[in-house]
Amino acid sequence: AQSVTQLDSQVPVFEEAPVELRCNYSSSVSVYLFWYVQYPNQGLQLLLKYLSGSTLVKGINGFEAEFNKSQTSFHLRKPSVHISDTAEYFCAVRGNEKLTFGTGTRLTIIP
Amino acid sequence: ETGVTQSPTHLIKTRGQQVTLRCSSQSGHNTVSWYQQALGQGPQFIFQYYREEENGRGNFPPRFSGLQFPNYSSELNVNALELDDSALYLCASSSTHSGNLDHQETQYFGPGTRLLVL
Numbered sequence: 758a759q760s761v762t763q764l765d766s767q768v769p770v771f772e773e774a775p776v777e778l779r780c781n782y783s784s785s786v787s788v789y790l791f792w793y794v795q796y797p798n799q800g801l802q803l804l805l806k807y808l809s810g811s812t813l814v815k816g817i818n819g820f821e822a823e824f825n826k827s828q829t830s831f832h833l834r835k836p837s838v839h840i841s842d843t844a845e846y847f848c849a850v851r852g853n854e855k856l857t858f859g860t861g862t863r864l865t866i867i868p
Numbered sequence: 869e870t871g872v873t874q875s876p877t878h879l880i881k882t883r884g885q886q887v888t889l890r891c892s893s894q895s896g897h898n899t900v901s902w903y904q905q906a907l908g909q910g911p912q913f914i915f916q917y918y919r920e921e922e923n924g925r926g927n928f929p930p931r932f933s934g935l936q937f938p939n940y941s942s943e944l945n946v947n948a949l950e951l952d953d954s955a956l957y958l959c960a961s962s963s964t965h966s967g968n969l970d971h972q973e974t975q976y977f978g979p980g981t982r983l984l985v986l
Contacts, residue, residue, distance in 0.1 A: 791974070800977045
């Protein structure tokens with residue numbers, strides 16, 4: 758079985774400031790980790806993924822995440838946010854056939 | 869855009885009715901998964917289809933059923949609708965190689981169908 762915990766339901770950040778969205782997971786099988794973004798009234802868009810290899814993963818829109826096996830974490834970071842980053846962010850772990858999602862973090866950018 | 873399309877975009881039904889949602893997978897993808905996203909929640913896995921057969925199911929009752937067609941498109945059917953079925957229904961397509969479902973590639977999502985049950 759697998760599970761995902763997103764510790765922050767809402768994160769307000771000033772424009773051009775850095776941000777970190779936290780994600781912790783548990784999985785009894787091989788770990789494949791994902792971050793998806795959901796803009797208002799839209800579906801999910803893949804930001805980045807960790808399947809194997811380098812623990813630092815770079816994605817679209819300037820986001821990156823680091824897989825930490827010892828801490829069972831996969832935190833998402835961006836060095837400088839923009840108004841257009843306002844959205845809901847979901848961390849997910851894939852085990853067998855399905856994705857298990859966290860409850861999401863709403864990122865709000867303050868001008 | 870992912871190339872995954874869903875129809876309709878919005879739907880309003882009344883309690884007890886039946887609904888069919890449709891999904892066309894991205895070109896080259898042979899596996900379709902369905903998720904339910906209630907308001908303010910993360911998506912929950914309903915089931916997955918591969919080679920026209922259900923492969924894995926989440927914690928959803930039998931009144932949630934599906935089909936996959938030879939062209940890999942898929943339908944989600946929900947019978948005897950309840951108020952709690954109101955949600956965004958997301959379809960995701962992926963590619964499974966060599967018949968090994970452990971070797972699926974990344975799931976790409978469509979825009980969803982928003983269902984409101986009154």
